[in-house]
Amino acid sequence: MTTLRDLPSIESLLQNETASDLIERFGRPLVLDSLRQTLDDARARFKLNPEVGLPSIELILAESESTLSAWTAPTLLPVINATGVILHTNLGRAPLSGAAIRAMDAVSRGYSNLEFDLETGKRGSRLIHAESLLQKLTGAESALVVNNNASAVLLILSALASKKRVIIARSQLVEIGGGFRVPDVMKQSGAKLVEVGTTNKIHISDYEAALAESAGIVMRAHRSNFKLVGFTEEPELKDIVQVAHQHNSIVIDDLGSGALYDTVKYGLAHEPTVQESMQAGADIICFSGDKLLGGPQAGIIIGKKELIDKIKKHPLARAVRADKTCLAGLSATLTHYLKDEAEREIPIVKMMSLKLDQLKGRAEAWKNELGYGLALSNVEVEIESGLSTVGGGSLPDESMPTFLLSLNVKSPDKFLKTLRKNNPPIIARTENDKILLDPRTVLPEQEGALLDGLKNLLKA
Numbered sequence: 001m002t003t004l005r006d007l008p009s010i011e012s013l014l015q016n017e018t019a020s021d022l023i024e025r026f027g028r029p030l031v032l033d034s035l036r037q038t039l040d041d042a043r044a045r046f047k048l049n050p051e052v053g054l055p056s057i058e059l060i061l062a063e064s065e066s067t068l069s070a071w072t073a074p075t076l077l078p079v080i081n082a083t084g085v086i087l088h089t090n091l092g093r094a095p096l097s098g099a100a101i102r103a104m105d106a107v108s109r110g111y112s113n114l115e116f117d118l119e120t121g122k123r124g125s126r127l128i129h130a131e132s133l134l135q136k137l138t139g140a141e142s143a144l145v146v147n148n149n150a151s152a153v154l155l156i157l158s159a160l161a162s163k164k165r166v167i168i169a170r171s172q173l174v175e176i177g178g179g180f181r182v183p184d185v186m187k188q189s190g191a192k193l194v195e196v197g198t199t200n201k202i203h204i205s206d207y208e209a210a211l212a213e214s215a216g217i218v219m220r221a222h223r224s225n226f227k228l229v230g231f232t233e234e235p236e237l238k239d240i241v242q243v244a245h246q247h248n249s250i251v252i253d254d255l256g257s258g259a260l261y262d263t264v265k266y267g268l269a270h271e272p273t274v275q276e277s278m279q280a281g282a283d284i285i286c287f288s289g290d291k292l293l294g295g296p297q298a299g300i301i302i303g304k305k306e307l308i309d310k311i312k313k314h315p316l317a318r319a320v321r322a323d324k325t326c327l328a329g330l331s332a333t334l335t336h337y338l339k340d341e342a343e344r345e346i347p348i349v350k351m352m353s354l355k356l357d358q359l360k361g362r363a364e365a366w367k368n369e370l371g372y373g374l375a376l377s378n379v380e381v382e383i384e385s386g387l388s389t390v391g392g393g394s395l396p397d398e399s400m401p402t403f404l405l406s407l408n409v410k411s412p413d414k415f416l417k418t419l420r421k422n423n424p425p426i427i428a429r430t431e432n433d434k435i436l437l438d439p440r441t442v443l444p445e446q447e448g449a450l451l452d453g454l455k456n457l458l459k460a
């Protein structure tokens, strides 16, 4: 009769050639862990029901191997974004330009002059790296790069507005997502929130009255992810700045996305640009590095030198500072703007600039490629017109016409799941029971993998 004693020992398992191979691939400590776990599981199964018997050495090693693969597989993977949402927050926002990737790779591989002055051979500052580019591009006196825009807002308010009144329009007390709510951030920074205006309307006189009552800082937060339509009104930034300056107050402008170009060029609504905010005279402006800018995750703060210096000295500045790869990637991205080559080099700008006939051409090429060899499959492949969006909490409700590859499969939700299991995972969407794939957001270098994946899945 089989008893638990018949289960092989770890020692005997380690004699096996497959075990040596596993040790080579995964390291001895992890292999021992996985063997122990596999044996424990086998024991537990046997105790529950002796009829299942005991696994063979081969089976134990095979089970250990899949455990080891699962333990060591990365959880963060590249995917193919066929959703047509250019800045998909869940899919990592902006893909980077080749130059940005090369710059990040170069500083990660070895040492860099991150905080080292090559001229004097003495300690330097990491803060200088993107600063002159930002000054050139925006005309700002000074600049600072931090971890992301949420930390930029927290840092600015902590450094400049702690224990002070911060005057903000009621319609701008927004929630960005992921629990980032402007009123909560203000509370966290120690600022005293002063709401002015109503949900739909704010007049310049509302700011004036609040400033006349007592000193305070004026903040404007861009409504990045929703639209206020109908009976609404909001003064222009330059008028807010004028009133604030008359009262010896400063204006902080949280742009959120902060484009350096006019999105109207791509048939979209106008997104406030960094340059406009500068021209309007805002004292401190902040925006994300990985929204419409198309760079790595970062928060960019620009503005008056005296204020930026104060922000740089705040203890939180160190806690939220940008790392060397971010500074390298951001500098490369900003250089594209300086050289007026953003449309050619920055993937998200390129995606926005794609013309309808280019999109149609790509969708048709996909269809031809799939149709070939799919004769046996009962899936209908068509091209239809549809819409892509910018996403990433910018330009709400705005869309761009596109052409989609549509697959008429039996159970679309099941097929979406199968697409997600592909290597690399393919993320698509369904509409009217059809699978839709948008060429706009599929990177050219991923097209081969997309078509191979689709062909295999449709054949199966």
Ligand SMILES: *Cc1c(COP(=O)(O)O)cnc(C)c1O
Pocket (backbone or CB within 6 Å): 148, 149, 150, 151, 153, 176, 180, 221, 222, 223, 224, 225, 254, 255, 256, 257, 287, 288, 289, 290, 298, 299, 393
């Ligand atoms: C997106 C956004 C933020 C947060 O920026 P992250 O870079 O995501 O941290 C803050 N404020 C506004 C207005 C935004 O749109």
